[in-house]
Amino acid sequence: MAAPEVHHLFHNPIADHSFSADRKTLAIARDTTVELYSKVGSAFKLKDELKGHDKTVTSVDIAPNSGRIVSCSQGKSTPVARNRHGVVLGGSAGPDWAGLGQAGVALTRMADRNALVWEPSPQGYKPTLVLLRINRAATFVRWSPSETKFAVGSGDRLIAVCYFEEENDWWVSKHLKKPIRSTVTTVAWHPNSVLLAAGSTDAHARVFSSFVKGVDSRPEPGVWGERLPFNTVCGEYLNNSAGWVHAVAFSPSGDALAFAAHDSSITVVYPSGPDQPPKAVISINTQLLPFMSLIWNGEAEIVAAGYDCEAFRFKGGLNGWVLSGTLESKGRPGLGEGREESALNMFRQMDLKGKVKDDTQLKTVHQNTITTLRPYETSGGSVRKFTSSGVDGRIVIWHT
């Protein structure tokens, strides 16, 4: 296994990261800005800063085809929002300004938590404000595979599904509300861009339909259901010990759902059809700390990482899943390994720290919790490389 490629960008937490389709641009959610890095030689150099949010940016996603970036934050965002014709729809005069639609109707008060869509243009990225109509932090955002919609999870116990309405030249947000009882921590799209999985702090992983007439084509009937009007609940899952759900993901075929919860488990659900109990719900409790993120590699492998600062591989299928080991190659040169100690250094360490060995470094590549995993290079249905980012400010490209 080739050694992972490590990029230590800064000493701040990375809330989320996303690569463009050509892998030349890397978007990082850092503090209140979205930073864009481009690859120069073997390192990533800061190229652009997208400033629009005034609270911590919680999530960022680049649409692979259109190159649009969507970001969301814990607090209100205050750029000037205009439509295509340059008509100012609202200003940044203060927290109480009203967003006005074309008909001049006040859409909502703007003491609001919103998302921004950054459109690439020759002059740089232009932000468009998307009114999510939520009263709590936005926690997580992802483009649908079709790139016509995106979903924002929030602390307002709902998911905002946003799509662009041509005639009003405006991003519209529709709410998936029932039966969510607590903060939505994560969302993941089904390949058909209609079904949406969400994990919540009420310990449930759910599958919803986010079908929007005129935007989506009618999905093929499948294991999750046949008729799928907006806000159909196609599945609601709870594992035994029921911790907060940190991550959800559909398998590449979309016919299985995996979720990781705060009880250090991952659970894989194989549904059998609408209104029927699932074929199998497999829960693997581990000896490890909880996982924060997971990705599928084909239908028979899951990679998960979290508070243990390293990625772990799970293997299995309909008949059961097992934890098969870590992706960290032990004894890798450089990091973690003790350097040749000179006598001077040894005595200096004893004098400074009262001990010989400097044990402040973890033996893992990441030196703090991994918060996001994303596929980086895929061929066929399998992931050849994936990336991880974490609280330690590192981006690591791994080989599976």
Place this chain on the structure above:
Amino acid sequence: MSIIQQHTQATLSDAWRTINIDALQEDSSVNFDTSTLHPALPETSEAEVRQLTNQVRQLLRGGDAEGALRGCLESPVYRGRDEAKEAHLQTVIEVLQSIKASDMTPMLQRIYASPGGTECLDVLMKYLYKGMAVTSTPTSGGAGKSNPQTPTRMTPQQTGFSQMSGRPGGSSESTGGAMSVLLSWHEKVVDVAGLGCIGRCMTDWRKV
């Protein structure tokens, strides 16, 4: 519930910070019963607990300590009267105290490797924490003696963790003994089932 939870002279200007905005929304978590989020658990009566205790004691007398331990871990009292929960805890502690220190780790490893083993050790960890909470209160008796009328033990949320206020001045010798047994079991369980086991104890809504 009062909307403004507390404010003093010093925080008067920040009074808005103490407004519990969740109370104003009817569908927020403070306004619905969170126990409705998960399926209801079957209730265990005191008679059932007594019956189980007898079976477990029989196994212990027969020398099958592992069977006895498994027996009590496979049927935890998640829902039932406090007396039933307390009685079951005492049974578990009794079994734990009867097992030799050198047998602990091999036994835990066997249980962990068997089907349903992780669940068993999670339950054991819950009882260890509950046991520590109970034995650290001064009024509660030591092992083998059920003491159902202890008022300090009754916390409204039954988490089993929040007993720090009941820290005793003079704990009896038997309490200290029970505590050291629980602590050594705790160490061994973490060795076998990992830190994940402690995490599951804290996240789980099924409280013993």
